[in-house]
Structure formats: structure tokens, C-alpha cells
Amino acid sequence: MPKIKLAENTVQQIKEVCAEFGNKEGELINVLHKVQNKLGYLPAEVQEVIARELKTSVAKVYGVVTFYSFFTMIPKGEFPISICMGTACYVRGAEQVLSEFKRQLKVEVGESTDDGKFSLNCLRCVGACGLAPVVMVGEKVFGRVAPTQVVNIIKEYREGCASENAKSA
Amino acid sequence: MDTVQLTIDNKPLVVKKGATILEAAKSIGVHIPTLCHMKLDDMNIENKPGGCRVCVVEVEGRRNLAPACCTEVAEGMVVHSHSIRAINARRTVVELILSDHPADCLICAKSGNCELQDMAHHLGIREIHYKGEQSTYREDTSPAIIRDVDKCIMCRRCEMMCNEVQTVGVLSAINRGFNSVVSPAFEMNLDHSVCTYCGQCVAVCPTGALTEVNQTNNVVRALSDPAKTVIVQTAPAVRAALGEEFGMEPGTLVTGKLVSALRSLGFDKVFDTDFAADLTIMEEGTELLNRLTKFLEGDKDVQLPILTSCCPAWVKFFEHQFPQLKDIPSTARSPQQMFGSIAKTYFAEKMGIKREDLVVVSIMPCVAKKYECGRDEFKVDGNPDVDYALTTRELASLIKLANINFSRLSNEDFDQPLGESTGAGVIFGTTGGVIEAAVRTAYELYTKKPLPKIDFNELRGMEGIRQATIDFDGFPINIGIAHGLGNARELLKRIEEGESNFHAIEIMSCPGGCIGGGGQPYHHGNVDILKKRQMAIYQEDGNKKIRKSHENPYIIQLYEEFLGKPMSEKAHQLLHTEYFDRT
Known part of the structure; x- marks a missing residue:
């Protein structure tokens, strides 16, 4: 270390x-x-x-x-990405969404990208099951995410045109 | 009401309120198997996390099974220790542990001494019904201890020893669920941590997860090299425990057989660390008297109390945890290192052997001695004063390897000149012994009168912290004794807070002193074994014709021929050391 x-x-x-x-x-x-x-x-x-x-x-x-999974030794990315793995999201394909994020960002769950822009984590149920599968970037919620949309979500933040309020505290 | 009536396996009994089912069962001779639980009676050392669930028993009227080690007895309780339900649960638990345990018993360092292996045997397990993931971790090798945590069963005994008894705080359970394991912080290697290598984790580990670094092959190689003269020294506590490895009663003294076995193994000279212990007393005792004299003359800067420095784990402990006190301990090297230093100078010169052709092996009750002999300050041009330190257990395995029938060996005597020792040297092996040996010599040197009695019973015993005042012909000397590093920490705190009026303090890292060392035959939680070893040490002392270090004729000769006098320049160079701030 x-x-x-x-x-x-x-x-x-x-x-x-x-x-x-x-x-x-x-x-x-x-x-x-x-x-x-x-x-x-x-x-x-x-x-x-x-x-x-x-x-x-x-x-x-x-x-x-x-x-405790709440504690982390890895600095969160500028834009922390959380994939909901609750039951509803899971059955509607959260796993495929997660693997697409891992592939695009070249990180595992709990890690951050080398440039410090993104970190990837899983969480359980954000109370938006109607929108399953749900992805959160910072405070912003993306609903009904398909694996094909992942590349665009990442692009949106990487190019800096995303709203400032998505930035992590 | 202070007692409770209950029934265990149809036998009625009365026990003290607050006792556990396990203790109650033991009191009527019912053996309930345990794995994580370990208790050293009278030493205030107990591990009962209730984690393994091997000790579960059926209690009538209770829905689930009760872990006997941490369930208190209750009035009218009816316990069945071997109902079919309890047996099935117990076997399931052990099978589950085995399903995540490497099945390399045949070549495991702990084979034959493994409590998990014994448990599988005891429960008659012939099949493992569960197949699942196996945890794998990187092996961590340090100068003294190997951690192979694939074999860790999370009993957490090592964690209890490291934190509660020793207060070293290197080991802790980390992670969660299946991934949990006992590890140093950040999964760093032991040699990057503040580990003292006391080896108490090794002493209590039920499996092969924690073992000593085995150096028997290095010794075999040295012994078979015709270009090398190989000599051996053996520490006092070894002779009081080695017999256990050959089925003898704990507390059997095997000094003569030990010498005989070492000679059969091919060592060119068989010497005694007790000789060096006598030498330690000459140096350390003189240092104590010098400091006392200065103190009495009104020198305000004199460092008192003086602390003993024979124990390498204790030395590393204060270097990490109390570096501000590093000027207080005696600068005298440990007996192991004094022996090595004298062997590779005085003895080598006497015999006309070049330093690099002389191999010094030591047999120690300790794993920290492996680390100690590798410290840079104990080397000359890269050549160590002591080449290899083997534990009592490693010596036993060497004896078996060489087809030596230990119990039928005759008794032989040590070689000279480094094999003659006094009773004072012998008692270094137990808590209280070093300071008693020092008192015997310091008293006579200070008062210039013979001791009225040689046995200082007020310094003996098994209590963690002891104190006594010895009358030095009108001058009261306050002595402190601590064994176990947690107790040592207590005493150090008192010194720091200025609450101590001690003149001299003996500290040993292991509970019981060296007789309970991390390299001794496994006691498996039986404290009587330690007590019997202690009795054996005092018995050996009592048998000795000479019982004061300064009367050892070979020590007198060594000073006359070579060193001059205690604390001389030559003695300083060869027999003293310095300490380092390791924070």
C-alpha cells in the first residue's frame, strides 16, 4: 500500500x-x-x-x-455510480447493466477509475422499484436503464456537460 | 443462593452459580469437546467467543442447542451432552469447517498436534458432505512466524493472546462472513507490523495456521558439512519440557538425555545457555549495583528501575511501544546472544577455529529467538553470533528424524568450558528466575556477606505481576516481576506516571516465563503443564552444587583469561547492546 x-x-x-x-x-x-x-x-x-x-x-x-460495507478505503470518484441490486432491479437486468459499467470503465465493484472521475458500487433498493433497473450517479437517478444506454451515461459525465448537482459531496 | 443444581447426562450435580455448562460437566468428568474455547486456569486467560459451536449440547425445554462454553447453568437444568441431535450438530459444524480447510494433513507442520484433526478423529468423521468455496490467502513468512491462514478456523485464540494478554494488537479479525480472517492491519506482513514474535499466537493456534519458521534442515546441512565445527547451546526451559514430546510426564527433567541426544545428532560440542545466563547475571547484576551506587550517592540522572533484557520479544515490545523508556532496560544482551558472542570469539580463539567455520546453534523454548539472532547488531561482517535458533519442538522432530530412542538414552554431561552452570542460570527458565538469580549475586557483591538463604520464595509464583522487597543488609531493594506483555505494560505505565518505587524489574513476554514460551511443546490449554515445568526448573536449581552465578568457576576463568571484569570495555563490546526507536 x-x-x-x-x-x-x-x-x-x-x-x-x-x-x-x-x-x-x-x-x-x-x-x-x-x-x-x-x-x-x-x-x-x-x-x-x-x-x-x-x-x-x-x-x-x-x-x-x-x-462494514459502508466504510471505504478507496476514494470515491468525482461521479460515484451506484447500481441498485435490489430484487426488482435484479430481476429486470441490473446484473447486465453492472457488467456493462465494469466493461466500459475497466473497474470492479468498489473501485475507482484511474482518472478519479468514476467509482462503481452496488446498493440495495433506493425505493424507486417502479423505475427498475435503477442507476444513481451522485444524487441523480436514472431509471429503466438498458445496457446499451450505459455508454451514453458515462459519456455525459466524462464530457462534463452533466448537471453540477450530480457531483459527489 | 450461591449454588445451582442441575443434571448432566443423567448425573445430578451441584455447582457454583455462574459456572458454564462446560465447567459443570468437567467437574463430574464429562468431557464436552471444544475447539475455539481455551482457558488457562489461574492465569486469567480465557478465549470463549462461542464461535465454533462444536460444544453444543441439548438442554431440555430449550428450543435450540446451547454452546456449553458460554451458557451459564440454571437451577433444575437438564443437559444432554451426547444426544443424537447434539452429536449431529457437532459433526455438521466440524464438517463445515473441514469443507473450507486444506486437506494436506499428511504434510502439515501441525499434523499430530492439530486440534482440528483430533476433533475430526474424535467425532469419527469419515466423509465431508459439503462442498463449497475454499478461502485462499497469501502465505506470510516473517523471521520467526509463518502465517498460513488458509488453515485459520477463526477460533480467535491468537487474537485474544495478541490483544488481551500481550496487548501488542497486531492481529484482528477482518472482513466479513466467509471472507473473515485473522490478520494484521491492511493485511500487511508480520515483519512490517509491531509484532514482537513472542509466539503466543503460535502456542495457542489449534491448527497449522500459525507455526514457527522451521530451520531443522539448515542445521542438518551444517552438521553434515565436514568443513564446519557445529556447537549447540540449550536454554534452561528446554530441559523441563522436551520430555513431553516423547510421552514423558510434564515436569520430567531430561537434562542428561538432552545432552546425550544432541551429541548423538553430531554436534561437536554440547554447551549450555545456562552458562551464558550466569554471565548475564555478572553483567546485569553489576549494572544494577552501579546504578544503585550512583543513586545512593545522590546522582539524580541515574535510570531506575533497571529492567531485564533477556527476552527478545520484550525488547521489541518496548522498542515499538515505549521507545521513550529505552534507556531504562539493562544493556546486557540476552544469554543466547552472550553465548554466541563468546563462542565466536573466546571459544573460537581457544580452539583455533575461524569464525566463519564455526556454526552456533541454539535450542530455545522461544520463536522470538529466531528473530533475535538475525538482528544486525548481533552480526560481525554479516556473520551472525548465533546461526540458527531451533525451538524445543524442532529439536524433538530432529531427534525423531535421527532415529534416536530418547527415553532409553543415558544421562550425559555438558562439555566445557561453556557448559558449566549454576542453579542461578537454570531458573532463568521461569518467571521470577532472572531476578532471583540477580539478587543472589547482587546481594553478595553489595553486602560482601554470604546470603543467609538462597531460595527467595517471595519472588516465585505464577501471578502476573508480583512485587517483593529484599533486605540488602539494611537497604531495602524493591523488586517487580511481570510476565505476559500486558502485565509488563501495566508496570511500564506505573513507571511513566512516576508511581513506581522499584529498583529492579524482571519482564518475560510469555505467561509463565520461558517455560510457557512459544516454542515449547503445545500445552493445549492445560496450565498444570506450565506449573509442573516450573517445579522442574526449581528442582534442577536445588540439585546444583553451585547456585550463585559469581561462583561458577568457568565464569571466573572467562573473566580472568578474556574479559577482565564485568562492564569492562571488552565486556561492553561483546556482551552489551543498544536499543532502537521503532515507531
């Missing part, structure tokens, strides 16, 4: 979150949650700082990060 050096103010931010939760080991999940909200992801160096602040082992922190 390549080491990245955290900026001083990032370290400060993490320490502040830990302090907010009283530097208690029992608050680990809450700390991770909040830090991921601030930084977008939880790389090894961030976990090391958290372990130090909460006086626990980095192996324990990593254990929790890898246990």
Missing part, C-alpha cells in the same frame, strides 16, 4: 473528531463515520491516526472498517 502523507490540517481534523467523541475506544464506529463524511474515505494513514487517538490497535480499526 503506497504511503500518503496526511496534511497537517487533515490530521488536525481527525483529532478534532476523535476529541468530540471523548477519544473513547467505544466510539470507534461513530468516529469512523464522521471522519469518512469529512474526507470521503478512510485510507490507512487516517486509520492510524484514529487508532492512536482512541488508544486502540490499528488492526482493530481496520477490522471494523473492513467489516
Whole structure:
């Protein structure tokens, strides 16, 4: 794993979150949650700082990060793509849509493209089953997506003409 | 009410409230099989995640089966430990574990000592009804320990030892469901982590997932090389445990047979690490007295307490976790390394052997010793002072390989000059022993009077942290003892917070000291084995004619002929070391 050096103010931010939760080991999940909200992801160096602040082992922190699918160690792309794998979407062909995204972007689920533009993830039911299969890019919902439309969705964002509100936080 | 009445397998019994079904069954001789559960009685060490479900039993009136290891007894409970339902469930559980376990028992390092293998045998499993995915992981080889986690059954004993007992915190369960496994953070290799190589994970692993790096072949090769002179040293705790590998009762002393076996294996000289332990006492004891004298003269900068430094896992522990305290431990090298250093200088010169033609092998109860002998500061131009460190278990396998009938061997004596030792050297093998040996010598050197009694029972025992005050002829010396790195951490914290009034502290990484080392015959959770080994060590001490290190005639000769006096410049160069901040 390549080491990245955290900026001083990032370290400060993490320490502040830990302090907010009283530097208690029992608050680990809450700390991770909040830090991921601030930084977008939880790389090894961030976990090391958290372990130090909460006086626990980095192996324990990593254990929790890898246990919950919510936590990620990979930075999300500028445009995070989520494919719904809920029952309705699944039976209406979400799997084929997903494999088309993987083929076009040359990434696996949970990964980001090298240029950092896209990341690919699966989720369970966004409550729009009537539109199955559903794909979300950032906050924007695409319904009744066919594998043939995938190339256009990607093109739309890659060329930068997509609405700004699709950008991830 | 403090007791509970219940029935197990139609036998009525009364047990203490709060006991588990497993404990209750054990009290009437009913053996319920367990796999993940492990308890070292009286040592406050217990692993009961209730994860494997091998110990499930049927409890009347309860819908599901109950895991015996973590279900408390209740008044009037009726338990059936071997109903057909319980047996079927137990076999299903083990078959499922086996369905995701490499079937290479014939060539597995743990074969014959594997608790999973024993369980399959115990339950009479002849077929695995389940076929599914097999988890595969990369093998991780470090200087001392091999992790082959394809064989991990997630009992989490290693995790408990690493976190709760040792507080090292290298191992943790990671990932989820089928993909979960015990691993260092970020799946890094052990040698990139803060692992101390104490080997307690190896000592408790029920399968072949964690084993020591096997160096028996290197030793066989050295022994068969006519150009090499191969000498061996054997640590004190080995003689109190090796017999177990050959079916002898725990606590059987096999010193004479051990020497005889090593000679049969073809070692040119059979020496004793106990000799180097006596040497350690000369250096460490003198260092303690020097610091005490300065302290009494009012020197404010003197570092007290002095901490022992014989245990390589402990050394690596403080280098990672307490680098700010790295000036407190004694600078004396461990007995293994003192021996290697003296063997490749004094002994090699005496025998007219070139350093590179001399191979030093050590037999250790420890896996961290493999790491220690590879440390750069213990090499001269790349040639290590100690070439190979074998565990007690590896020696047993070498003896078997050489068709030696161990139990029929006669008793033989160590070679000289590096084989003579005192009772003080022997007790290095147990918790409390190093400091007792140091006290025996320091007392006489300080007071210039003979000891009124040699046995210091106040320093002995199995409690994790012990303290005692020894009267040095009017000057009270406060001694601390910790075994298990979690206990060591406790003492270090007290020192940091200025709450300690200790003058000297002994620290051993493994529970029980070296008798419970990671390289010893597997105890499989039976703490009585450790206690019997400890008794054997004190018995050996009691049998010795000379019981104080400074009275060892060969030690006196070594100083006269070669080193000068303790803490001399030559002694510093050959017998002392420095520590590094590894954060």
C-alpha cells in the first residue's frame, strides 16, 4: 500500500473528531463515520491516526472498517455510480447493466477509475422499484436503464456537460 | 443462593452459580469437546467467543442447542451432552469447517498436534458432505512466524493472546462472513507490523495456521558439512519440557538425555545457555549495583528501575511501544546472544577455529529467538553470533528424524568450558528466575556477606505481576516481576506516571516465563503443564552444587583469561547492546 502523507490540517481534523467523541475506544464506529463524511474515505494513514487517538490497535480499526460495507478505503470518484441490486432491479437486468459499467470503465465493484472521475458500487433498493433497473450517479437517478444506454451515461459525465448537482459531496 | 443444581447426562450435580455448562460437566468428568474455547486456569486467560459451536449440547425445554462454553447453568437444568441431535450438530459444524480447510494433513507442520484433526478423529468423521468455496490467502513468512491462514478456523485464540494478554494488537479479525480472517492491519506482513514474535499466537493456534519458521534442515546441512565445527547451546526451559514430546510426564527433567541426544545428532560440542545466563547475571547484576551506587550517592540522572533484557520479544515490545523508556532496560544482551558472542570469539580463539567455520546453534523454548539472532547488531561482517535458533519442538522432530530412542538414552554431561552452570542460570527458565538469580549475586557483591538463604520464595509464583522487597543488609531493594506483555505494560505505565518505587524489574513476554514460551511443546490449554515445568526448573536449581552465578568457576576463568571484569570495555563490546526507536 503506497504511503500518503496526511496534511497537517487533515490530521488536525481527525483529532478534532476523535476529541468530540471523548477519544473513547467505544466510539470507534461513530468516529469512523464522521471522519469518512469529512474526507470521503478512510485510507490507512487516517486509520492510524484514529487508532492512536482512541488508544486502540490499528488492526482493530481496520477490522471494523473492513467489516462494514459502508466504510471505504478507496476514494470515491468525482461521479460515484451506484447500481441498485435490489430484487426488482435484479430481476429486470441490473446484473447486465453492472457488467456493462465494469466493461466500459475497466473497474470492479468498489473501485475507482484511474482518472478519479468514476467509482462503481452496488446498493440495495433506493425505493424507486417502479423505475427498475435503477442507476444513481451522485444524487441523480436514472431509471429503466438498458445496457446499451450505459455508454451514453458515462459519456455525459466524462464530457462534463452533466448537471453540477450530480457531483459527489 | 450461591449454588445451582442441575443434571448432566443423567448425573445430578451441584455447582457454583455462574459456572458454564462446560465447567459443570468437567467437574463430574464429562468431557464436552471444544475447539475455539481455551482457558488457562489461574492465569486469567480465557478465549470463549462461542464461535465454533462444536460444544453444543441439548438442554431440555430449550428450543435450540446451547454452546456449553458460554451458557451459564440454571437451577433444575437438564443437559444432554451426547444426544443424537447434539452429536449431529457437532459433526455438521466440524464438517463445515473441514469443507473450507486444506486437506494436506499428511504434510502439515501441525499434523499430530492439530486440534482440528483430533476433533475430526474424535467425532469419527469419515466423509465431508459439503462442498463449497475454499478461502485462499497469501502465505506470510516473517523471521520467526509463518502465517498460513488458509488453515485459520477463526477460533480467535491468537487474537485474544495478541490483544488481551500481550496487548501488542497486531492481529484482528477482518472482513466479513466467509471472507473473515485473522490478520494484521491492511493485511500487511508480520515483519512490517509491531509484532514482537513472542509466539503466543503460535502456542495457542489449534491448527497449522500459525507455526514457527522451521530451520531443522539448515542445521542438518551444517552438521553434515565436514568443513564446519557445529556447537549447540540449550536454554534452561528446554530441559523441563522436551520430555513431553516423547510421552514423558510434564515436569520430567531430561537434562542428561538432552545432552546425550544432541551429541548423538553430531554436534561437536554440547554447551549450555545456562552458562551464558550466569554471565548475564555478572553483567546485569553489576549494572544494577552501579546504578544503585550512583543513586545512593545522590546522582539524580541515574535510570531506575533497571529492567531485564533477556527476552527478545520484550525488547521489541518496548522498542515499538515505549521507545521513550529505552534507556531504562539493562544493556546486557540476552544469554543466547552472550553465548554466541563468546563462542565466536573466546571459544573460537581457544580452539583455533575461524569464525566463519564455526556454526552456533541454539535450542530455545522461544520463536522470538529466531528473530533475535538475525538482528544486525548481533552480526560481525554479516556473520551472525548465533546461526540458527531451533525451538524445543524442532529439536524433538530432529531427534525423531535421527532415529534416536530418547527415553532409553543415558544421562550425559555438558562439555566445557561453556557448559558449566549454576542453579542461578537454570531458573532463568521461569518467571521470577532472572531476578532471583540477580539478587543472589547482587546481594553478595553489595553486602560482601554470604546470603543467609538462597531460595527467595517471595519472588516465585505464577501471578502476573508480583512485587517483593529484599533486605540488602539494611537497604531495602524493591523488586517487580511481570510476565505476559500486558502485565509488563501495566508496570511500564506505573513507571511513566512516576508511581513506581522499584529498583529492579524482571519482564518475560510469555505467561509463565520461558517455560510457557512459544516454542515449547503445545500445552493445549492445560496450565498444570506450565506449573509442573516450573517445579522442574526449581528442582534442577536445588540439585546444583553451585547456585550463585559469581561462583561458577568457568565464569571466573572467562573473566580472568578474556574479559577482565564485568562492564569492562571488552565486556561492553561483546556482551552489551543498544536499543532502537521503532515507531
